[in-house]
Every structure is written in structure tokens, then in C-alpha cells.
Amino acid sequence: MKFIVPIKQVPETSKVKMDPVTGTMIRTGVEAIINPLDLYAIETAIRLKEQLGGSIIIISMGPMQAMKAIREAIAMGCDDGVLLSDRAFGGADTWATAYTLSLAVRKLGEADLILCGERATDGDTGQVGPGLAAMLDLPIITYVAKIESIGHEMLRAERLVEGGREIVSLKTPVVMTVVKEIGVPRLPTLRGILRSKKTEIKVWGPADICADVSLTGLKGSPTRVVRIHHPQVTRKGEQIVIKEPQDVEKAANSIMAFMKQRNIP
């Protein structure tokens, strides 16, 4: 089986601290990591490869630094990597990203499974996976929590949806976005790290994937960010400190009053 896993390098938001005065994020010195939700897609691909054989190709679009993310994925157990890096790709929205990735996937040829994370923790849209599928004219199964069975080109998967789970089946090829429940991502092994250092990662620009540069990067993006602002995250309201046992009742009274004021439930 041939697996392709598109990943994104993102700032490590979990280490980000909040400025207590302005209530905004302190971004200096923040490390770049593989989007944490992409790790589940990588893990899924590795498990399926262990079960069925085959190879996993990681693709990523971004600056040259994103090479590090690709090497990390290879160290976990993937086989190959392609970095889509060029000025013409910069500033892409989800449409232009999906377009660029779709051309790279086409060039890599006939994948059975394309596995994506549910969304990236920075942009937080979850639009690239479905967009990529549409541009490849492939079906997509989103929010996959479990692959029930796979083999003979047939695949049965469980989707996590509001209020329950959906079981769907189809013939591969397919694009899937997976959620955390699918399995705990493994850490890179020492052997994997050594191998990832030796792996030659291709860098492709627009010409390599025959991209129409009027459709890539900022120029090819239908949407434009016109304004960014840092919201005041604090809305610190009343605080009640329980010191004595009788304070408990007072606290409960306040909760009751708070709800009554807002007609809850």
C-alpha cells in the first residue's frame, strides 16, 4: 500500500505563555513542531504499513525549516519526504494550500490512502484535508476515530460525529482525516533518527509540480486576512474564596444566582 501523509509545521502553542498584562501570547522563542494533530495521521499510516506493508511519503508545504518536521516524521517510521518550498507558495490560504498539495500528490502518483490530521493547531480550520480530496476527485472520510478493517481495497472506518459514531465503508483510494482517539503517536527511535538524517528529502517548487502560480500562495488565495487583533482574554469576574465550611453555601448561592440571572437551565 502507498500512503501519503501531508503535514504542517506549526508553532508549539502549548509552551506559549500569556502576557499577564496585555493578555496576549508571547511568541518569542517558540519552537516549531509537527502539528500535534498530524502525529495521529502519521501514527495511523505507520500502523497500517506494519499490518499491510507498503511505504509512507510525508509531504509538507512551508519554508526550508519545515524539513525538520519531515525528518521527525521519517524518524517515527515513515519512508520518504517531499518539501514544497518556494516563494510562490508563501501566504497561501486553505484553497491555495490544497491546490499545491494536490499537485504534489498527483505527481507522487496513485496513493491508496492519504491520511491527514483533523486540523492544524495554528490555523485551526480543518479545511485542507477535505479541499485536497475534492481537488484530487477522491472521497473523504473526516473525523475517523478507528479503522475497523482494511484489505482487498475495501476499508471500513468509524467516524466520530455529534452524539455518536458513524460506520462507513468504501473502496480505496480515499482521503481521511483522523482524530486523536485513533492511537497514541509513537516517539522516534534512535535508528529512525539516524535513518531520517540519511534520507534525501526532495524539495519541489512550482515547476516540479506543474503549478499555475496564479493559483498558489497569496496570489492564488481567494481569501485575504485584512486585520489581526489580540483579544483581551481575561473576563475575570467576581471571585469567592472558601475559607470556612459555611462559605460553601454562600458559594453555591452565588452559582445559583448566576444561573438564574441568565435563565439557565
Add this chain to the structure above:
Amino acid sequence: MTLSIDQKAVVWKNVWTLAEQKGNKLHPVSYELLGRGRKLADDRKCLLCTVVIGNQIDPKDLQELIERGTDRLYVIDDSKLKNFLVEPFSNVLVFLINKYHPEIIIAAATTTGRTIMPYVAAQIRAGLTADCTDLEIEPDTGLLLQTRPAIGGNIMATIKTPDARPQMTTVRPKSTRIPVRQSGRKGEIINVNLPEGKLDSRIIFECFIPDETGRSSIEDADVIIAGGAGVKTADGFDIIEELAKRLHGAVGASRLCVDHGWQPYSRQVGLSGKTVSPRLYVACGISGAIQHLAGIHTAESIIAINTDPNAPIFQLADLGIVGNLFDILPEVIEQLDQD
């Protein structure tokens, strides 16, 4: 990319919302979207239209959509549309867009909306913005301004789509009130006939397995009672469940509780779980890591109960109680029972 229509050659008009069917009823979010849509349609002086894709759609629900603010309904009712399948649903929406040319389309940021919208936007080269918290029309240009949180809610970005059409957006369930029903309000219903082959699907829907609890999910709930490290054990969630039951709410959990197996992943709130927008979020024993706070920024009101007075969760709380949740929750439950 080859596009089926020349976007510049047609006039894009009207605001659309996408209704969602769940079982034989419309999902309440279908009505919430009308509040957003009505405001935009009035500003653009155009019609508010609603697309209803499903099977055995209840005519009473269609009337309710009209009475809650929509002017025109495009109804596509077919046995092949009983359950959400990305290909037939997208084919229907693309067909309608190419036929009627809406200027704006609003869908819910549900698992369905977040699947169909990007799948459609990719095909027709539309601008799509996910999870918007604010939608307004820019006075000078008439363009849709879409404001959404990014980087875990730490920044708000306002986005517009200068040229591509339609301008597409998803908004979170529970982020808008359902507009008041105006009994007797009139609207037009168009039953759309589709060309052959539009309803084919490579994906086969096998079955739906509802959550065993029968409780509403965290995405749909008006009230969420969530537990964190302070709950200490799986059994500790009993008291959280108790309170949730009395408030007709859902149970949520921080990542740690899910990683420990105290609660299922479907209840995880935060960056690697669900982003929620309930009317009331009660954080019990949750310290408020930045990834957790990212999931609750859009909650209408927040009560936090934590033993640590310096817990970051208090920064976001409208009411903070510094104390033990196992003392306070039973007292609240008792007071609710007396009420």
C-alpha cells in the same frame, strides 16, 4: 483547475444558509444560522434563502424556517440523502450554487458543515473561512467580513474574499440565538430536481451508533459541566454527571482526564478536542492550560471552581470559586433539588 463557470460573468446575489437534518428533524443549528443570515441579507438588501438537503423532510420544519426568517427554501429530498455522505451532498450544493449564484453561504461548523463546505469550496474556487465568531458586511464594498479566532483563540483574524464567489463561512453551533418565530410569515419553497448521477457516492453509510449515555453531546449542549485533574478519578466524575443531569447539560473533560481514561475522547474540550460554545461552562478542578482555554473562549459564560487561587482558568471566568469541587457541587445540587 478547470472551473465549471466563469465567476466574473455572473451576478452573485442573496445570502444562503445550509440547514442540517438529524433523524427526521432539522438540527436546531439550522434555525440558529437564520439569525446570522437575516442580518446579512438585510444589510445587502437581498433575500435570505435556505438549502435543505435530506430525506422525508418534515413540512412543519420548512414552515418553521420561513417563520424564523428565511425567504426562500431550496429543498432536495431523496432517499439517497437520508444520511450525510460527502459526495452527493456536495454535488447537490455545487449544482445549486452554479444554478442560482448565491453571494454568501453560511453553514454550521459541525462535522457535516466542516466536511461539505471545504469539499465544495475547493471545487468551485470559493473563499471559505471556518468557525467565524462574527460576520458583518463592510459598508463601502459590500463584502463579507469574517472574524475568527486562530492560534488557539489567542488572535482574532478578520478575513474577506475580494473576488472569488460565493463567500463561504462556517459558524459554531450555539454561537447565535434562534430568531423569534413570526407565525404566519410567508416564504417560497422550491423543490429542486437534480440531473442524473448527482447522488452517487463512493462511500457507503453502514450505521450510526449513538453514544450510550443518551445525553446531549458537548457540541450541542447549552450547559457543559467539565472536570479536570481536580476530579482525581473516574468515579470523581459521578458528581459532575449528577450536576449535568440536573441542568440538562453535557459532561466535558480536560485532556488529562481523557488521557487517563476517566472520560471518552468525545468529551474532550480544548485544542486537541472540541471547541465549545455553550451558554454556561462550569470548569471543575480545571487549572486552565492554554490548550483548554482555547476550547472555551466562545462560551457565553464561565464558572470556575478550583482550589488554586492562581489557576489561569480564573482569568477567563465570570464567576470564580476558590474551593474544593467536592464540597461545592453537592451543595449546588442540593439547592437545585430544593428549587
